[in-house]
Amino acid sequence: MKTYSDLNTPERILLGPGPSMVSSRVLRAMAHPLLGHLDPKFIELMKEVQDLMRYTFQTTNEMTLPVSGTGSAGMESTVANLLEPGDSILIAVNGYFGERLVDMAGRYGATVYRLDKPWGEVATPEEVDAALKVHPVKVVAIVHAETSTGAMTPLEGMAEVAHKYGALLLVDCVTSLGGIPLKIDDWGIDIAYSGTQKCLSCPPGLSPVTVGPKAREAFHNRKTKVANWYLDLTMLEHYWGDDRTYHHTAPISMNFALRESLRLVQEEGLEARYQRHLENGKLLWDGLEELDLRLIVPVKHRLPTLTTVAIPEGVIDAEIRGRLLNDYNIEVAGGLGAFKGKAWRIGLMGHGSTIRNVDLVLAALREILGR
Numbered sequence: 001m002k003t004y005s006d007l008n009t010p011e012r013i014l015l016g017p018g019p020s021m022v023s024s025r026v027l028r029a030m031a032h033p034l035l036g037h038l039d040p041k042f043i044e045l046m047k048e049v050q051d052l053m054r055y056t057f058q059t060t061n062e063m064t065l066p067v068s069g070t071g072s073a074g075m076e077s078t079v080a081n082l083l084e085p086g087d088s089i090l091i092a093v094n095g096y097f098g099e100r101l102v103d104m105a106g107r108y109g110a111t112v113y114r115l116d117k118p119w120g121e122v123a124t125p126e127e128v129d130a131a132l133k134v135h136p137v138k139v140v141a142i143v144h145a146e147t148s149t150g151a152m153t154p155l156e157g158m159a160e161v162a163h164k165y166g167a168l169l170l171v172d173c174v175t176s177l178g179g180i181p182l183k184i185d186d187w188g189i190d191i192a193y194s195g196t197q198k199c200l201s202c203p204p205g206l207s208p209v210t211v212g213p214k215a216r217e218a219f220h221n222r223k224t225k226v227a228n229w230y231l232d233l234t235m236l237e238h239y240w241g242d243d244r245t246y247h248h249t250a251p252i253s254m255n256f257a258l259r260e261s262l263r264l265v266q267e268e269g270l271e272a273r274y275q276r277h278l279e280n281g282k283l284l285w286d287g288l289e290e291l292d293l294r295l296i297v298p299v300k301h302r303l304p305t306l307t308t309v310a311i312p313e314g315v316i317d318a319e320i321r322g323r324l325l326n327d328y329n330i331e332v333a334g335g336l337g338a339f340k341g342k343a344w345r346i347g348l349m350g351h352g353s354t355i356r357n358v359d360l361v362l363a364a365l366r367e368i369l370g371r
């Protein structure tokens, strides 16, 4: 039988849409000896992870826990717990992840109404209001930071509109949590999910989820069981809540990593962290424009954590990204869906959002494009 060499991964500069760069502190935390998932030491650590998650989400929500799985698991847990056949949802779709929400909600038997915006643009509270007037629904879902386009949908005022029609506000904050302002309680967001591998700078594998009182009430008022056993948040609460009884075996090392990455968020402070992301984002935007590259999203709604660049006429997408990776060790991503072949996506998230990385990617692009 073939034998295999020791694992030997190159140290990439990860400037794509995630996973982002991870601090050596987080990697070291993952290498700690395993604990049992019901060990009192681990149970102590679970509480710390939850407290740090509440700090980062800016919430006091008791039901705040890391769902085992990537961002899509968090997405599916919120959709599966909120919706049952006969329910309805309005989804603002302005990119690939809005489409994923539509697909998931349909699979759980909900009637799905769409508020479509062109890729790169965002929905406004007025447009959500107009859509709800025609179709009042149980849930309104919005992707805060659309990773496929680099557009940020302002959330202020969204909850007021949803609540006016008796709907709950569900927010995807996979590419915003820990990178740009997000105030779960102040903004009245009822339920939200994120991922560890973006602005939290942790490997992929957990999905922070927070559930407010009205969404919890909706869980309790369901007529049918949640159609997904693994992601039933009320059952998961028996493990992450006061009982601490077994549901599934928590990914222990990933929780070590999440704890450390959230500790780094807390040490830096949220405001300073948002400011760092914004300043480095602006540096990148200025540098790209100096290279005569066009940024797709207007500055008003542009995400500092993920920038989309229009691929210039005559330039071969795969060739440039290949050279960035092979000659400069830098990963950036191509476009998804409607932006396939049309855009590059450059991420400056968490530990990767540094002046040095901005300089590196700009210098590499300058050389490769000969500008």
Ligand SMILES: Cc1ncc(COP(=O)(O)O)c(C=O)c1O
Binding pocket: 017, 018, 070, 071, 072, 073, 075, 097, 143, 145, 146, 147, 148, 172, 174, 175, 195, 204
């Ligand atoms: C906005 C958004 N939502 C959901 C997801 C899904 O997360 P994952 O790929 O971790 O399952 C992603 C992943 O990039 C995302 O960017």
